Amino acid sequence: MPKIKPPVRTPHIDMTPMVDLFSVLLIFLLLTASFRPQEAAVITTPQSVSEKTAPDADLMTIFISRDGKVYFNIDNGKDTSTHFRSKLLVKIGEQYKIQFTKAEISKFGTMSSFGLPIKNLKTWLNTKDSKEKEKLQTGIPMDSTDNQLAWWVREARLTNVGAEVAIKGDADTDYKIVKKVMDLLQDNKVNKFNLVTNLQKQEVTLKDVPPATK
Amino acid sequence: MAEIIQEEKGKKGGKRRAKKQSTRIDMTPMVDLMCLLITFFMLTTAFSKAKVMVITMPEKDNSEKPDQPQIAAFRTLNIILSEGDKVYYYIGMADPKKPPLPTLIKTDFSKDGIRKILLDKNRDLFTKIAEYREKRVTGKIVVADTTLDNEIKKMKRDDKKGPIILIKADEKAKYKDIVNIIDEMAICNIASYAIVDINSVEKDMLKNAPK
Numbered sequence: 001m002p003k004i005k006p007p008v009r010t011p012h013i014d015m016t017p018m019v020d021l022f023s024v025l026l027i028f029l030l031l032t033a034s035f036r037p038q039e040a041a042v043i044t045t046p047q048s049v050s051e052k053t054a055p056d057a058d059l060m061t062i063f064i065s066r067d068g069k070v071y072f073n074i075d076n077g078k079d080t081s082t083h084f085r086s087k088l089l090v091k092i093g094e095q096y097k098i099q100f101t102k103a104e105i106s107k108f109g110t111m112s113s114f115g116l117p118i119k120n121l122k123t124w125l126n127t128k129d130s131k132e133k134e135k136l137q138t139g140i141p142m143d144s145t146d147n148q149l150a151w152w153v154r155e156a157r158l159t160n161v162g163a164e165v166a167i168k169g170d171a172d173t174d175y176k177i178v179k180k181v182m183d184l185l186q187d188n189k190v191n192k193f194n195l196v197t198n199l200q201k202q203e204v205t206l207k208d209v210p211p212a213t214k
Numbered sequence: 215m216a217e218i219i220q221e222e223k224g225k226k227g228g229k230r231r232a233k234k235q236s237t238r239i240d241m242t243p244m245v246d247l248m249c250l251l252i253t254f255f256m257l258t259t260a261f262s263k264a265k266v267m268v269i270t271m272p273e274k275d276n277s278e279k280p281d282q283p284q285i286a287a288f289r290t291l292n293i294i295l296s297e298g299d300k301v302y303y304y305i306g307m308a309d310p311k312k313p314p315l316p317t318l319i320k321t322d323f324s325k326d327g328i329r330k331i332l333l334d335k336n337r338d339l340f341t342k343i344a345e346y347r348e349k350r351v352t353g354k355i356v357v358a359d360t361t362l363d364n365e366i367k368k369m370k371r372d373d374k375k376g377p378i379i380l381i382k383a384d385e386k387a388k389y390k391d392i393v394n395i396i397d398e399m400a401i402c403n404i405a406s407y408a409i410v411d412i413n414s415v416e417k418d419m420l421k422n423a424p425k
Binding site for chain 2: 012048051166173175178192197
């Protein structure tokens with residue numbers, strides 16, 4: 001008697017709920033993720049063992065590139081309705097007697113780091129070509145005669161009182177320039193700096209302690 | 215997992231029936247893609263956060279304070295950073311009124327360089343903190359992370375024997391040197407250190423220092 005073979009059926013799992021779940025997760029992550037904005041200069045940060053992370057918002061960052069150019073950035077704050085950047089631009093404009101249009105102000109609000117003399121700011125905001133824009137980024141002047149960085153810091157401190165200050169310097173920048181920036185910050189009553197570094201773990205144990213010689 | 219639609223073999227000569235098409239869509243590739251995307255996003259959001267090293271400088275105050283704490287000269291270790299990642303150090307004070315001037319000793323950022331000297335100077339405190347940490351790792355004491363931090367802070371504050379490090383950088387030092395040396399302070403659990411300006415006596419000393 002031949003056996004009756006049952007038809008071979010592959011087990012089938014309904015994947016719809018899984019797909020649903022994944023979609024939800026994906027959309028959530030997409031919406032919450034904040035993309036790192038493009039920075040004005042390429043900066044290789046020095047390495048350290050520090051595992052502290054920089055605050056997400058309310059952070060004023062001063063970039064110092066390898067060739068000693070200084071760039072500045074401030075975020076809009078935790079609450080997007082505060083518009084710190086736009087307010088800051090208006091204040092700086094008043095300081096230097098430059099009238100910015102509404103479009104320029106709102107555009108500045110969405111941008112990130114910049115490094116150029118204030119007189120070029122208007123042209124920079126209206127330039128569309130990214131290469132032209134890059135050419136304008138010559139660093140914020142900080143000579144004693146016209147210390148524009150000091151004005152940015154001062155006004156930023158007044159606009160966003162709770163902002164912390166981070167310094168992101170290139171590993172090969174001269175300490176001289178970093179010191180100048182630090183002195184400038186200290187003149188503006190900033191005594192706590194966050195130095196942006198790259199994490200590099202180093203283990204030191206009791207064995208590394210040299211034996212007592214005495 | 216994937217569903218494989220098996221084609222039924224048509225019987226020879228039999229009536230050809232219209233094939234029943236499965237309405238199911240194979241979702242596996244879609245799931246694969248989503249998995250990938252999710253992992254990508256999770257990793258990028260977690261790792262893109264910049265790490266920072268916090269330093270607090272003393273407030274700039276032009277008015278001299280009348281009662282500045284006197285520190286023992288033998289406790290002070292001066293570190294001078296110079297061109298080409300060079301590190302010099304000397305102990306005590308360089309006072310031209312009280313010759314002879316201390317000699318600069320050259321070292322570097324390697325494991326056996328400045329770190330060895332710092333560990334040697336800071337032996338008591340470092341051992342204390344390392345033992346405390348070890349006890350925690352082995353489970354002899356159970357404390358929360360914040361308690362551990364506070365304990366270490368307290369140990370550092372109570373330390374009366376450890377070195378007082380004065381970090382000085384000359385004109386040609388690079389930014390990474392200063393970051394490295396502050397990092398060494400963190401590695402060696404140095405309780406008190408400060409970044410100060412280099413003075414002219416030390417600049418002269420640096421000129422005669424071993425290259």
